[in-house]
Amino acid sequence: MRRLRVLLVAVLGCAVLLVAAPAASAGGLPKPQPGSTSGGDQYFPAAGNGGYDVLHYDLTLDYTPATRALTARAIVAATATSTLSSFSLDLRDLTVAKLTVNGLPARFTQTGGELVVTPRLPLLKGLPFIVVVDYGGTTGQPEDNTGALYGWISYDDGAFIGNEPEGASTWYPVNDTPKDKATYSFTVTVPQGTTAVANGTLLSQSTRNGRTTSKWVATDPMASYLSMVATGDYTITRSRTASGLPILNAVDDDLSAEDKAATAEVLAKQPEMIDFFQTRFGRYPFSSFGAVVDDDTDAGYALENQTRPIYSGAPDESTVAHELAHQWFGNKVTLGQWRDIWLNEGFATYAEWLWGEHTGTDSPQAGYDFVMSIPASSSFWTVPTADPGPEDLFAAATYYRGGAFLHALRLTIGDDAFWTVIRQWAARPSWVPVSTADLLALSEKVSGRQLDTLFDEWLYQPDKPAPV
Structure with missing residues (x-):
C-alpha cells in the first residue's frame, strides 16, 4: 500500500x-x-x-x-x-x-x-x-x-x-x-x-x-x-521441490475419502514433475506452485491459474502435468489473440505425452500415432487449429491436433533443432504476446528450413494433413 x-x-x-x-x-x-x-x-x-x-x-x-x-x-x-x-x-x-x-x-x-x-x-x-x-x-x-x-x-x-x-x-x-x-x-x-x-x-x-x-x-x-480466488472448506498442505520452490495445495474437505487419497497421491508428484519439465523447458518461471482441488464437479474442468491451477474434482496425473506445463506455455509465454489458443493447449498436451514417456505410460510418438489414426472423415479435422473460432476454442483439435503438430515439427526438423525451439520459445519475455507466426519464424530461424507449408497444413487447413 x-x-x-x-x-x-x-x-x-x-x-x-x-x-x-x-x-x-x-x-x-x-x-x-x-x-x-x-x-x-x-x-x-x-x-x-x-x-x-x-x-x-x-x-x-x-x-x-x-x-x-x-x-x-x-x-x-x-x-x-x-x-x-x-x-x-x-x-x-x-x-x-x-x-x-x-x-x-x-x-x-x-x-x-x-x-x-x-x-x-x-x-x-x-x-x-x-x-x-x-x-x-x-x-x-x-x-x-x-x-x-x-x-x-x-x-x-x-x-x-x-x-x-x-x-x-x-x-x-x-x-x-x-x-x-x-x-x-x-x-x-x-x-x-x-x-x-x-x-x-x-x-x-x-x-x-x-x-x-x-x-x-x-x-x-x-x-x-489466470487470476483466481477460491473459497471453500479446504485443508492446506505445503511442500517444496528439491531446489526449494514452495508448493501450496488446498483440497476440499467435502471430497470422498477415495478422492482425497487419489488426489494426495497425484499432488505428491508435483515436485518431480517440476524438476522433469525444467530439464525440457528451462527454469520454472514463477515463485511458487500448487493446486486447488474442489468438489464442484459441475464446473467440469481444470484451469491453469498462474501458480495455482484449480480442479473441479480429483485430478488424474496427466491433468496435473498438463496444468503445470501451462505455467511455461500460456502463463509465462502468453497469446495475444484467442485464436492462437493452441499455443497454450497444444504445448500442454505435448507435455502430457512427455511426462507419460518419463513414467513409461505414454510417449509423444504414441500420441501422434493416435491422432493420425483418426479417420480423415472425422469432424475432428474440420477445426483449423490456429483459428478454431470462438465456439470451438476448447475443441479437441486445439489440444490433440496441436500436440500432434509439435511432434510433426520435431520429426521434420530433428531433435536438436526442436528442443532448441522449445527452450527458446519458453524463454521469451513474459510481457510480449506471442502468435503462431512468431513460432513459425523461430522454427525457421533455428532449423534453417522453410516450414510455412507444414504450419499451414497442420494448423490452418480444415483437413487431415499428410503424415510426416
Missing part, C-alpha cells in the same frame, strides 16, 4: 501541473480522446480496453457464500498509453458505488459489461494514474459463450473461479485481455471456518469477529484470465 500511496501523490502532482500547461504551450498537448472499449480480440471484441496499461491490481474482497454477497474494492494502478478524456474497465453484473481517479471523484456509467470512467482531469500519455472502485452485489453462476460455467462461480460453501477466456470481469473491474499483464495483491475475507486461496504467496491470515482474512500477493506479471 505504501508504494501505491507514493504513486498517487506523484500522479496528483503531475495532474495539477498539467492543468495550466495548454495556456503555456499554445496547444502543444495532444487533444484528449476516449479510450477504446475493446481490447482488439477477433473472437471477443468486447473484452479488454485501449488507452492504458495496467501495472497492478489490489483487490479487497469480502464474501459470504451462504448469501453470495460480495463487497469489494479494487485499486487499479495503470499508465496511460494515449491522452485520455475517458477510459473503460470490464465489469459485469456487479454495481459500482463509488469511483475515484487520482483521488478525485470521477463520473462513470455502467452499460452491459463496460464501466466507462470520465476523470475530472485528462490522463496524459505516459503518466501513471490510480483508479479506486468500490463495488459489490450478489454473485451467481455466469456462463461463457458456449454455456460452460466460468468466472466467479458461486456455491453454498464458497466459490470456484476459472476466468478463461474473459470471465475475470465477473468479479473485479479489469482490462480483460491477455495482452495486458499486471501484478496482483488480494485481501479476502470470508466466514470463519472457510478458507480463501489466491495466486502467488500467502502473506498472512487472521480471524476476528467470526471472519477470516487472508492476504496473498502475486509478484509475477499475470494475464487477467
